[in-house]
Amino acid sequence: MKALIYSGPGKISCESVPDPRLVDEKGAIVKTTSCSICGSDLHPYHVDLGRPTYCIGHEAVGEIVELGRDVKNFSVGDRVLLAASLGCGQCQPCREGNVVFCQTHRNLRAFGQSLPDIGGCQAQAVAVPVADDNMFHLPENLSDEVGLMLTDTLSTAWFAARRARVGPGDVVAVIGLGAVGLSSVMCALAMGASRVLAIDLLANRRQHAAELGAESVEDPDVVAGVKELTRDRGVDVVIDANGGPVTTALAVELIAKGGRISTVGISEQLTIPFPIKAGLYKNMEFHTGICSVQAQVPALLHELECGRLDSAALARMITHRMGLSEGKEAYAFFDSRNDGVLKVLLDPSI
Numbered sequence: 001m002k003a004l005i006y007s008g009p010g011k012i013s014c015e016s017v018p019d020p021r022l023v024d025e026k027g028a029i030v031k032t033t034s035c036s037i038c039g040s041d042l043h044p045y046h047v048d049l050g051r052p053t054y055c056i057g058h059e060a061v062g063e064i065v066e067l068g069r070d071v072k073n074f075s076v077g078d079r080v081l082l083a084a085s086l087g088c089g090q091c092q093p094c095r096e097g098n099v100v101f102c103q104t105h106r107n108l109r110a111f112g113q114s115l116p117d118i119g120g121c122q123a124q125a126v127a128v129p130v131a132d133d134n135m136f137h138l139p140e141n142l143s144d145e146v147g148l149m150l151t152d153t154l155s156t157a158w159f160a161a162r163r164a165r166v167g168p169g170d171v172v173a174v175i176g177l178g179a180v181g182l183s184s185v186m187c188a189l190a191m192g193a194s195r196v197l198a199i200d201l202l203a204n205r206r207q208h209a210a211e212l213g214a215e216s217v218e219d220p221d222v223v224a225g226v227k228e229l230t231r232d233r234g235v236d237v238v239i240d241a242n243g244g245p246v247t248t249a250l251a252v253e254l255i256a257k258g259g260r261i262s263t264v265g266i267s268e269q270l271t272i273p274f275p276i277k278a279g280l281y282k283n284m285e286f287h288t289g290i291c292s293v294q295a296q297v298p299a300l301l302h303e304l305e306c307g308r309l310d311s312a313a314l315a316r317m318i319t320h321r322m323g324l325s326e327g328k329e330a331y332a333f334f335d336s337r338n339d340g341v342l343k344v345l346l347d348p349s350i
Contacts, residue, residue, distance in 0.1 A: 002348070003123035004327040006056040006114075009048050012331045014324060017055065020119055020127035025068035026089070028131035030080060032348045034144040035060040035122045036318070037334050038084075038152055039178050040266050041112075045331055051114040057122030058084035058111040061138055061147035065125070073132045080135045082121060082128060083293035084152040085110050089133035097295035099133075108290060121151075122327065124348040136297050142304065145315035148345065149183065150297055154314060156264050157183035157241075158300055159291035161191055164237045164262035168192035173226060173235045173254050174214070176242035176265055177205035179317050179343045184239045185214045190308040197226060197235065199250075204340045212313060223253050234259065241265045243288075245272040252278050263288040318343050323350025 005015045020029055036059045044051060061081045064074055074080065086109040087099030094102050102109070112120030119127055128135055138147045157180050166172055172188040174181050177200035188196050189212070198209030199217045206216040219225030226235065234256030240247050243265025251261045252275045261284060279286065303309040319342045322330045327346065334344050 001124040002324055003055045003120065004057060004324065004346075005053060006044060006051070007053045009044070009046060012045070012056070012328045014327045017123070020123075020125050022066060022068050023117065023127055023129045025070040026130050026132070027068045028064055028071060028074065028128045028135070029066035030060070030062040030082065030126050030128055030135070031065045032060045032062040032121065032124055032126060034062075034148055035324070035346045035348060036148045037122070037330060037344045037346070039180065041331075042335055043266065045335065054112070054114040055120030055123055056112045057120040058113070059148050059151040059153070060111075060121035060126055061144050061151070062126070067131065071131045074135070074137070079138045079140070081138045081147040081151050081297075082111065082126060082135050083297065084155075085291065085293045086118065086129060087133050087292075087294060089130035094133060097292055099292045099294055100290050101292075122324065122346060124324070133294065136301075139301070142311060143315055145318040145345065146304070146311045148343075149179070149314045149317065150293075150300055152291070152293060153179045153317075153343070154183045154187075154300060154309075155293040155296040156180050156291040157187045157239075158296045159289075160184055160239045160241070160262045160264040161187040163287040163289065164239060164260040166191040166193055166237055169194045170236040171195045171197070171230060172237040172239065173197040173199060173217075174209070175199045175238065175240045175247045175250060177202070177209050178241060180264065181205075181239070181241035182209055182212060182317060182342065183314070184241055185209050185212050186309055186313065188237070188239065189213050190303055193237075197229060202337065205342075208342070222250060226254050230256075236260070237262070239264070243267045245269065248272055249275050252282070252284070255282060255284050257282050258284065260285040261287065264291065318345045321345045321347060324348045325350060
């Protein structure tokens with residue numbers, strides 16, 4: 001089969017690799033119908049993380065073509081989405097969907113992270129371990145595009161908003177309006193936020209957020225702009241979808257006394273300065289963490305079914321489509337942020 005192979009910063013190639021095989025009788029083989037590039041895939045693309053050559057990617061939907069005998073909840077031919085995060089299916093946290101707290105494996109397990117027994121999703125097929133716990137049925141009325149958003153991006157946004165306890169009447173600021181940030185706008189509004197203030201350096205992304213119901217912060221001095229929009233009060237919640245040193249400090253400046261910050265953007269730096277004194281004086285809460293996709297998808301499927309989340313708006317976040325064979329070009333294009341790109345779908349058949 002064909003797969004995208006990472007071999008160092010800036011080095012992505014489409015190569016022929018062996019077809020995946022069942023991990024064991026609890027596993028599945030999924031023929032990929034669509035996969036996509038996540039913003040976090042750009043971290044190893046930018047910075048040498050010391051990883052060996054491996055198949056990259058953790059977002060895919062597809063069709064089951066082979067099942068182990070111990071899989072109970074799926075059949076060959078089922079249409080599924082793969083959870084980016086992986087659980088053991090045995091310990092109590094994993095059975096509850098909180099796979100980041102897995103008691104069987106010491107470190108977080110996910111597709112496309114160079115783990116020796118787990119492949120990547122930017123490929124024509126993927127071996128799924130513990131299939132009953134690490135993939136979901138994708139309803140026929142939901143497109144591949146929406147399925148891809150559920151695998152990580154939308155789930156991370158929902159997790160961020162839940163961690164910050166967004167509720168009716170809250171004024172929320174979202175920093176960083178890539179796909180996770182824009183999804184966070186949608187999630188905050190679905191949870192009852194009265195206002196969402198959208199912050200990004202790119203005007204087209206602020207415009208996209210406005211089309212989703214947010215208020216774009218247009219003042220180049222973001223702090224002054226938010227103060228004006230909130231009558232100098234600040235916001236109840238900040239969702240930081242960037243997670244760098246600049247946005248962390250900005251989040252603390254924007255938050256009102258007693259407010260909550262939820263940071264899900266993954267920094268490319270191991271440490272960043274933190275304005276602890278300002279946070280102390282504001283009695284604020286600061287939350288961060290990695291999303292357990294398994295814990296979010298059931299609620300998100302319900303939100304999509306009842307219409308509080310707009311599936312068409314989610315699908316529009318897939319702004320560009322390219323073939324898997326164009327993976328090298330796709331990464332360079334996605335990294336450029338040109339032409340309004342938010343998310344690139346890769347077609348494994350091309």
